[in-house]
Amino acid sequence: MAKTNFKNETLTQTIVTDDIYSGIAFATIQVDYTLSAVDYMQLKNGWVSAYGWALNIGFAIFGYALSIFPKMYSSFIGGDDVVSKGEWVTLGGGVVVVLVLCLLGLCLPSDKKKVMKAMSEHFKNAPKTRHPVRN
Numbered sequence: 001m002a003k004t005n006f007k008n009e010t011l012t013q014t015i016v017t018d019d020i021y022s023g024i025a026f027a028t029i030q031v032d033y034t035l036s037a038v039d040y041m042q043l044k045n046g047w048v049s050a051y052g053w054a055l056n057i058g059f060a061i062f063g064y065a066l067s068i069f070p071k072m073y074s075s076f077i078g079g080d081d082v083v084s085k086g087e088w089v090t091l092g093g094g095v096v097v098v099l100v101l102c103l104l105g106l107c108l109p110s111d112k113k114k115v116m117k118a119m120s121e122h123f124k125n126a127p128k129t130r131h132p133v134r135n
Contacts, residue, residue, distance in 0.1 A: 050105035061094035
């Protein structure tokens with residue numbers, strides 16, 4: 001059995017071992033993205049857009065649908081309550097408005113999208129490299 005602790009010795013033959021400690025480890029390093037205060041604010045406050053409006057209107061439409069749900073349920077099981085055409089038009093119109101706003105949010109540029117794209121490009125193009133580091 002070979003000695004496993006060598007300190008201040010000259011080794012003259014090859015030693016095969018899995019637990020050698022040389023005081024050096026390896027770290028995987030990638031260049032940081034320098035996030036400025038402006039970039040941070042655009043990411044933090046950038047949600048007020050067409051998506052924000054779509055979300056707000058979508059929640060309002062959901063609440064409206066919940067309020068007329070008892071009428072829908074009653075009409076499906078043969079009750080006297082019937083959902084009026086105006087209520088259906090309101091629900092359908094709200095859904096259309098939400099879809100249009102989502103499409104606008106997808107197509108229109110925003111500062112948040114620009115920052116996220118820049119960050120994505122940075123990390124895609126910044127290679128990860130391994131470097132020896134001292135413990």
